[in-house]
Amino acid sequence: MKEHSFWSDTVEAFSPAPHDWPSRMDVAIVGGGYTGLSAARELARGGARVAVLEANTLGWGASSRNGGMVLTGLKASAGALVKRFGMETARALFCTSLDAISYVEQVVNEESIACDFRRRGHIELAYKPGHFAGFIREAELLQKHFQHPVRLVDKAHLGDEIETDLYHGGLVDETSAGVNPAQYAAGLASAAERAGAWLFEETRVTRIERSAANGLGFDVVTSRGKLHADQVMIATNGYTERLVPWLQRRIIPIGSYIIATKPLPPELAQRVSRHRRMMFDSKNFLYYFRLSADNRMIFGGRAGFMPANANTVRESAAILRRGMLEVYPQLKDIAVEYAWGGTLGFTFDLLPHAGTTAEDIHYALGCGGHGVALLSYLGACVAQRIAGRRIENPLFTLPFPTAPANLYRGNPWFLPLAGLYYRLLDAVS
Numbered sequence: 001m002k003e004h005s006f007w008s009d010t011v012e013a014f015s016p017a018p019h020d021w022p023s024r025m026d027v028a029i030v031g032g033g034y035t036g037l038s039a040a041r042e043l044a045r046g047g048a049r050v051a052v053l054e055a056n057t058l059g060w061g062a063s064s065r066n067g068g069m070v071l072t073g074l075k076a077s078a079g080a081l082v083k084r085f086g087m088e089t090a091r092a093l094f095c096t097s098l099d100a101i102s103y104v105e106q107v108v109n110e111e112s113i114a115c116d117f118r119r120r121g122h123i124e125l126a127y128k129p130g131h132f133a134g135f136i137r138e139a140e141l142l143q144k145h146f147q148h149p150v151r152l153v154d155k156a157h158l159g160d161e162i163e164t165d166l167y168h169g170g171l172v173d174e175t176s177a178g179v180n181p182a183q184y185a186a187g188l189a190s191a192a193e194r195a196g197a198w199l200f201e202e203t204r205v206t207r208i209e210r211s212a213a214n215g216l217g218f219d220v221v222t223s224r225g226k227l228h229a230d231q232v233m234i235a236t237n238g239y240t241e242r243l244v245p246w247l248q249r250r251i252i253p254i255g256s257y258i259i260a261t262k263p264l265p266p267e268l269a270q271r272v273s274r275h276r277r278m279m280f281d282s283k284n285f286l287y288y289f290r291l292s293a294d295n296r297m298i299f300g301g302r303a304g305f306m307p308a309n310a311n312t313v314r315e316s317a318a319i320l321r322r323g324m325l326e327v328y329p330q331l332k333d334i335a336v337e338y339a340w341g342g343t344l345g346f347t348f349d350l351l352p353h354a355g356t357t358a359e360d361i362h363y364a365l366g367c368g369g370h371g372v373a374l375l376s377y378l379g380a381c382v383a384q385r386i387a388g389r390r391i392e393n394p395l396f397t398l399p400f401p402t403a404p405a406n407l408y409r410g411n412p413w414f415l416p417l418a419g420l421y422y423r424l425l426d427a428v429s
């Protein structure tokens, strides 16, 4: 079994053009995933001198390792958003997710990125009969109050979507899309470079300080040298460390793991996913799964909350394979060829956040498993804001919470407890 992302084997690694180390830039962006690259493309198209500073290779983080699900909605359900924020803000938040998908579609088309972006829709699958009752309420809310079309599929008709006995119905949303995430990341890097951004790999930012010269702008200290930037943006999501402690206290890094099988015979692939949708279930410890373009079953989940070690990917692969066979016993003879993991960025209110810190550092992060579209879009919105445009979006103005009483400083000690709590919820809900 190969212990790296299947998607990375489907794309030529993108090598950025070499540049001499710049002493000055208009904007320095820390992190070369969707957020940073999307912001860089937008800024460079507006004529700014932008450097993307990536500690590893471009797209190395979650952006080349994810499930490639380009989903409507946020981590919190529409119903939960209405309860917390009222109808108007909830609708605005939900609409952001729709705008984000359209944004990705537009970029993919404008830049001719070959990344298998297709609006195949998603289906959420009810793990318990009571979860389907929740789907009925969610569907009514989405249709009546958000004017967003979705379709319920009861257990008797679930075979039209997926060949499994495990689930108790589904909620189909045709607006969602699927993408090959690594091809999208490489295409975005290439587009940012074509627009004029300077992209630096193997360049870790170690310190950001107000400029010593005149207090205007920032000195950005990196493993390659120092540069002065008028503005700085943090685009490190689940890989956020101590660079900006205020952000680190607000982002919870959580590992997620994926296996990819050998390609399924076409007839079997057709049975396990009739419409090749993005699929996920209604558990807190959810499974998410889909077919790749070459008919592999890509099956992911949060296999464990404990800190990762050298065995974690292998152990996670075994857990995920058991999960896959729970959904699809008919895949018992199909070998798992790849297993890998990556780090998601969660927040304490389960919402993404974008904006500017008290030190005038820009950021967009924290989408959980909805970052493919949302962080591409929010990265571009932050770029527009840096360029002086007014952005009307609640994700820029909602309070960005951290844990009470300074209980969290970047070491998520509470994750094993949270894992137990969510497993218990899954057992009793």
Ligand SMILES: Cc1cc2nc3c(=O)[nH]c(=O)nc-3n(C[C@H](O)[C@H](O)[C@H](O)COP(=O)(O)OP(=O)(O)OC[C@H]3O[C@@H](n4cnc5c(N)ncnc54)[C@H](O)[C@@H]3O)c2cc1C
Pocket (backbone or CB within 6 Å): 030, 031, 032, 033, 034, 035, 036, 053, 054, 055, 056, 057, 058, 059, 060, 061, 062, 063, 064, 065, 066, 067, 068, 069, 070, 071, 203, 204, 205, 206, 235, 236, 237, 238, 239, 240, 241, 243, 255, 256, 257, 258, 300, 341, 342, 343, 344, 345, 364, 365, 367, 368, 369, 370, 371, 372, 373, 374, 375
């Ligand atoms: C296994 C998995 C499955 C997922 N599935 C989905 C899905 O199906 N759909 C969906 O919408 N979302 C999914 N996500 C989430 C999605 O992938 C992320 O939200 C998104 O890729 C984040 O993009 P980003 O650019 O903000 O961060 P990343 O792509 O994580 O990039 C951050 C980068 O910052 C760099 N960095 C960190 N610190 C420094 C530093 N000091 N100096 C320089 N560089 C630094 C890192 O090297 C990294 O490359 C998944 C995530 C994982 C891990």
